[in-house]
Amino acid sequence: MATRRSLIVIGVSLLALTALAATGASADHGSADEYLNQLNDLRDTEALTEYTELDLARSQAVVELQTTEEFDGEMDARMHHLLNAILAFQEAYATAQDDPVASVDHADEAQRHLDQLSEAGGETYAGLGTVALERFYATQAEVLYEQAQQAESTPRRLELLNASVRAFDGAGESERFADAQLERDQLLAEYESDMQRHDALVSDANAYLEGCGAACEGPTDYVLSGPFGAVSEYTAAMSAHGDASEAAAIAEEHGLSEDASGAAQLESRAFTAMVSAGAASAILAFLYAGLFVAVAAGVVWRISVWGSDVHTSALDEIVTPLEVDDA
Secondary structure, eight states, rough: OHHHHHHHHHHHHHHHHHHHHHHSOOOOOOHHHHHHHHHHTTTOOHHHHHHHHHHHHHHHHHHHHHHHHHHHHHHHHHHHHHHHHHHHHHHHHTTTTTTTTHHHHHHHHHHHHHHHHHTOHHHHHHHHHHHHHHHHHHHHHHHHHHHHHSSSSSSHHHHHHHHHHHHHHHTTTTTHHHHHHHHHHHHHHHHHHHHHHHHHHHHHHHHTTTTTTTGGGGGGHHHOOOOOTHHHHHHHHHHHHHHHHHHHHHHHHHTTTTHHHHHHHHEEEEEEEEHHHHHHHHOOOOOOHHHHHHHHHHHHHHHHHHHHHHHHHHHHOOOOOOOHHHH
């Protein structure tokens, strides 16, 4: 269970990226005029106004399309990847504030198109786009890292740290990348260890509660059930209560409200069993004490009677002077 949580946390970005590949904004291959129209439509957009390197690449591509004598397959590939890199970057820019993790996913998509653009002979365009992306990555990396420090739950903090690691890597900031990666890995190891402990504690508490029977229903039900094993029941209930309490504390420490609530419910049920077994133990102790007193009283009475009989017998055997004279 802990491993599954961890894989979900670290795999969130990969899953989001897969979804983007299927649903994100993208352009199909087209004619020179179609590329020209789409690139012109991107002029003066907010993202390209701030990141002028990409706008310069767009402008140069427009000039190339307007002046080319032959629109061949190589140019088609260059324009296709440049246009899609710009579209992906616009998605990254648009989601930067509301969903910084997704913005890094979009930026990664833009970088992949730039890599393919470079392979298709568009090194100049790709170089300009990479400069813009590195600036964007650097900004987002710091935003993500700061948000990670303020995250209310460990899974969310891990998700943000993981995205910041990717962004620092994309920005080429090797030292910040190494520091953030180390922090993420240490936190992940601690989280996995704690959740393994949490799951084991919950399992142990559940194992007791599944068979606690009348003890978990309440003191009255348990006492009426004839609980002659109340002492051992109390010990088991106390152990389950301690396990559930520790599990709840671990969940709360990591901001896992659902897990904390579940452990708190187990803690409450175990406490009911403790009260039931405790009450039954007290009643049994009282009964045993009463029985002991009764037996002790009986023994004392028998000893008293025996002592009285012995005394009477001794008196009967005493010979008085009068009895001697009569003899």
